Amino acid sequence: MARGKIQLRRIENPTSRQVTFSKRRTGMLKKAYELSVLCDAEVAVIIFSQKGKLYEFSSNSEIQKTIDRYRRSANDADKYRADMEQHILRLKQETADMERKIELLEASLRKLSGQCLGSDSIDEIQEIGDQLERSLSSIRARKVQLFNDQVQQLQAKEWSLKEENAKLLAMCHAYYWQSSAHPEAAAIHSSSSRSTDVETELFIGLPKLN
Incomplete structure (x- = not known):
């Protein structure tokens, strides 16, 4: 038969109360000892009875x-x-x-x-206006600086393109003067190019007499 649930309240009978205290105290000290051994835990229990007697257990020395x-x-x-x-x-x-x-x-x-300017005085509104003017001045200065930077970048790109164009023009002039100074080489080169296009005819037997 299962053990009934015990209502937790003070036991009025002194004899029953002392018996319950002795049993529960012994069981608590035993559980404390088992906990210290099984789990290697440091456990200490201090109990004072109703009459002030001390009961204690410690896993330490x-x-x-x-x-x-x-x-x-x-x-x-x-x-x-x-x-x-x-x-x-x-x-x-x-x-x-x-x-x-x-x-x-x-x-x-x-x-x-x-x-929300209704509660501000003239001086406060003037200060706000001055602050806006300073902000606009800073914005305009930054805008001018960005424009100047872009202009400088475009000018640098223009000079680079001009230098590249001058180099290409010099190469064209050099090729033209080289062709004008050596016409024979140009003609030989031209005839050699045309000779490759001449057709030849191969036949077998005696040559024909006219």
Whole structure:
């Protein structure tokens, strides 16, 4: 028969309560020992009875060493938690500052585009106009610089084409003067070219008499 589920509440009968405490205490200490052996874990258990009697188990030679280790780990965890909280606060502050900067930039952009100027004074509007003039001056200067760069590139390309054209013209003149200075060579070359086109006739027997 399966064991019924026990309702977790204080046992009112003192005798039953003491018997249950003894059984559960022994079982807990036994489980702690098995856990330390099977898993090579450092385990410490501290139990105080209702009358204040101490029961303890430690897989270490001294339970105080395990307690000191626990305190160091707890302190490290508290320090890590405090550092994380400080880091989160810094991130929240940086986020808030960034949101304010974005709002200011958006408001400035709207004013530069001519919007939301109803609450601005004459001096503020004058400052916005001066800022736009400075921006336009910078844009015009950059535009002029780009145009000058393009003009220089086109001029360099023009000079390169002129040099290449002069070289080709010099080669044509050199070929012309060479042909004019040696007409015999040109004629021989021409006749040799025509001789290749002369047809020949081959026949067998005595030559015909006229």
